[in-house]
Amino acid sequence: MSVWSWLDRGASQPSRTTPASRLVARAGLARARRHDGVTAPASCLLHPEARIHPRDGRIVLGERCLIAPGAVVQGDVTFGDDCSAQAYAVIVGYPGGRVTLGSGVRVAPHAMLIGANHVFAGRDRPIHAQGLEAAPITVGDDVWIAGRVTIVAGVTVGSGSVLAAGAVVTRDVPPFSVVAGVPARVIKTR
Structure with a gap:
């Protein structure tokens, strides 16, 4: 058990509800900002046990973003406002393969x-x-990635x-679609 897990009492995501959780949130923000390639406003809740590293790229977080313990955000990645990446989510961008999330995007565990x-x-x-073949991933606003x-x-x-x-998304998804399966296909619209 890490000191952070002890301080946040094992919470699955950072918060500011207690003095200890505020300390954890401040530490998470400081750990992410120690990298020159990370931009994160003070309104973000970043757990110190999240792996946030720009590699040779740039990570830009919008207002009120939340990154849970165990999540990995690395390389060229942009979050809009009010996004979350839950425990053990992995988001990795590359030069020419930037990952861009719109506002209000929810990324579930794993x-x-x-x-x-x-x-x-x-x-x-x-x-x-x-080698690698990079290509961007773009996610619009108000998307739930289960x-x-x-x-x-x-x-x-x-x-x-x-x-x-469990969906494996290998092709573009139209707005307001619900997709499922391997490979994912549209099963209905919202």
Whole structure:
């Protein structure tokens, strides 16, 4: 158990409800801001056990964003206002593969948004030696990305959409759609 877990009493997301939780939130903000490539306003609630690192890119968080313990936000990533990334969500952007979330986006536990894929076309070289192919991921406003959803590089998710638990989103999602399945497909509209 870390000192942060002890102070926040094992809460699944940061808050400012007690003196101890305010200390945890201040520490999380300070840890994220220690990197030159991170912009996070004071209204954000970032847990110190979240892995927030810009690598060689830039992370920009909007007002009132929440990043829970265990979440990973790395590389080129932009959050709009009022977004959240819950425990063990993974959001990784790359040069040419920026991940952009609109305002009011909810990313549930264990969801994964990765702005690049491995190149594997050549059989004469190992996959790790063939590099990455980056492509942006863009998520509109007011989107719910449920638990264990995977969004692959190059996908745009329209505003107001819901991505059902476990969906693997390999193509664009129209606004106000509910998608489910592997690969994900539209099952209804909102």
